[in-house]
Amino acid sequence: MESQNSKLKVQNLxxxxxTDLRHRSYQFSIxxxxxxxxxxxxxSNRIISDQLLRCATSIGANVIEAKASSSRxxxxxxxxxxxxxxxxxxxxxxxxxDTTSLDKVKVDSLLREVDEISKMxxxxxxxxxxxxx
Numbered sequence: 510m511e512s513q514n515s516k517l518k519v520q521n522l523x524x525x526x527x528t529d530l531r532h533r534s535y536q537f538s539i540x541x542x543x544x545x546x547x548x549x550x551x552x553s554n555r556i557i558s559d560q561l562l563r564c565a566t567s568i569g570a571n572v573i574e575a576k577a578s579s580s581r582x583x584x585x586x587x588x589x590x591x592x593x594x595x596x597x598x599x600x601x602x603x604x605x606x607d608t609t610s611l612d613k614v615k616v617d618s619l620l621r622e623v624d625e626i627s628k629m630x631x632x633x634x635x636x637x638x639x640x641x642x
Contacts, residue, residue, distance in 0.1 A: 530629050531576075534569035534591070537622055541565040541598075544619060554609065561601040567594040568626060581637070588634050595627040 545558040568591045575587035599620065606616040 530626070530633070531569070531572055533622070533629075534572050534626055537619075537626060538566045538569050540619060540622070544615060548605075548611070549609075554605070557601055557605055561598065561605070564594045564597040564601065565623070567591070568598065568623075568630075572630075585634060585637050588630055588637070592627060592630040592634065595623050595630060598623050599627070 541561065545562055548554045548558055571587045571591035571594065575584045575591070578584040578587055602616055602620050602623065605611060606613055606620070
């Protein structure tokens with residue numbers, strides 16, 4: 510009975526983590542869109558924000574796509590793509606922060622969130638790759 514309860518707790522924790530990752534990546538996309546819409550309309554901001562919008566929203570899209578994957582290998586691949594998009598998002602946010610006179614507090618908040626999402630993705634990938642069935 511104890512073993513079954515621990516399995517249920519682990520399954521529930523994993524389910525909450527997945528839901529939290531989906532929710533956080535979706536909310537992050539919304540925050541990025543709002544942030545981009547507030548940028549001054551300069552050519553450099555427009556070009557960088559296009560790249561930022563693509564990679565930041567790709568994180569959540571790939572997390573959702575993983576849910577519908579047809580195999581474990583496919584699932585991992587979508588999470589790996591989401592992680593790469595998170596890394597790219599980090600790059601573009603740092604570039605904007607360091608080259609413009611934006612609200613650095615807002616950019617730092619977005620950077621912290623993408624860092625947390627990256628850690629969640631990385632941890633999930635490692636766990637999935639090490640799990641044997």
